[in-house]
Amino acid sequence: MGMNSMLKGSLQTxxxxxxxxxxxxxxxxxxxxxxxxxxxxxxxxxGALYPALHKLEADGFLETFTQVVDNRVxxxxxxxxxxxxxxxxxxxxxxxxxNQLQVLLNLKPASK
Amino acid sequence: MGMNSMLKGSLQTxxxxxxxxxxxxxxxxxxxxxxxxxxxxxxxxxGALYPALHKLEADGFLETFTQVVDNRVxxxxxxxxxxxxxxxxxxxxxxxxxNQLQVLLNLKPASK
DNA sequence: ATTATATACCTAAATAAATTAGGTATTATT
DNA sequence: AATAATACCTAATTTATTTAGGTATATAAT
Numbered sequence: 001m002g003m004n005s006m007l008k009g010s011l012q013t014x015x016x017x018x019x020x021x022x023x024x025x026x027x028x029x030x031x032x033x034x035x036x037x038x039x040x041x042x043x044x045x046x047g048a049l050y051p052a053l054h055k056l057e058a059d060g061f062l063e064t065f066t067q068v069v070d071n072r073v074x075x076x077x078x079x080x081x082x083x084x085x086x087x088x089x090x091x092x093x094x095x096x097x098x099n100q101l102q103v104l105l106n107l108k109p110a111s112k
Numbered sequence: 113m114g115m116n117s118m119l120k121g122s123l124q125t126x127x128x129x130x131x132x133x134x135x136x137x138x139x140x141x142x143x144x145x146x147x148x149x150x151x152x153x154x155x156x157x158x159g160a161l162y163p164a165l166h167k168l169e170a171d172g173f174l175e176t177f178t179q180v181v182d183n184r185v186x187x188x189x190x191x192x193x194x195x196x197x198x199x200x201x202x203x204x205x206x207x208x209x210x211n212q213l214q215v216l217l218n219l220k221p222a223s224k
Numbered sequence: 225a226t227t228a229t230a231t232a233c234c235t236a237a238a239t240a241a242a243t244t245a246g247g248t249a250t251t252a253t254t
Numbered sequence: 255a256a257t258a259a260t261a262c263c264t265a266a267t268t269t270a271t272t273t274a275g276g277t278a279t280a281t282a283a284t
Contacts, residue, residue, distance in 0.1 A: 006205070010119050038216060046261095052241085052265085054263095072250055072261055085251080086152050093118070105125065105206060107207065138233090140232050162233075184233085
């Protein structure tokens with residue numbers, strides 16, 4: 001399997017969180033940022049990224065605008081206000097998830 | 113979505129780890145243990161559990177034996193030696209995964 | 225007595241999210 | 255001239271799950 005496969009289900013949260021920290025990013029930039037932040041260990045494939053971005057946009061959490069740089073089109077994404085709320089919810093969910101996982105795997109004692 | 117959906121990809125690790133701590137368990141017992149350990153928050157559905165157990169057995173990580181208690185058949189699972197190795201690998205992978213996720217979501221600073 | 229809940233196993237169809245493996249096109253490097 | 259990097263995309267396949275059943279016995283509640 002490998003560690004990458006476990007990010008399943010966390011991809012949306014990662015994208016939303018990056019956009020909270022950066023205000024606007026384009027797809028390719030997101031793949032590079034994830035690679036950089038994870039020290040080259042997490043490789044976000046485009047086949048996963050672009051459908052995820054399109055879904056987040058369709059759900060109203062992201063909005064887009066394009067910009068041309070060096071004759072190449074960049075499609076920028078930024079959070080909508082609904083997206084901002086969604087980030088907070090997803091982060092809480094993820095923290096709870098990590099906590100449960102650590103308890104279930106005896107990686108830390110259960111919090112009372 | 114909900115937190116449960118994020119356990120995707122961690123189910124095998126959870127099962128293997130429980131069997132390392134308990135030496136032998138049957139399916140229904142596993143669902144109850146997960147429920148108990150997570151304070152009722154993680155509900156392992158049988159449609160996920162049984163196929164996962166069968167796969168782990170097919171992969172040689174688990175072995176089974178049956179026992180009849182009160183006219184009901186229980187199918188017990190225990191780790192094989194290969195399964196023991198697999199637990200250790202999966203736990204390391206999961207710790208790395210949690211670490212990366214926390215870094216990517218700014219839940220903790222990157223470790224140097 | 226009957227019904228519902230708990231115990232105990234299982235599978236098949238549908239869904240969701242990813243991987244794999246393409247495709248297009250421009251710019252920069254070797 | 256060829257390759258790698260930048261930049262977007264999609265379609266087929268795979269994998270893991272949810273949903274929704276099914277079977278059967280034991281126990282608790284009405």
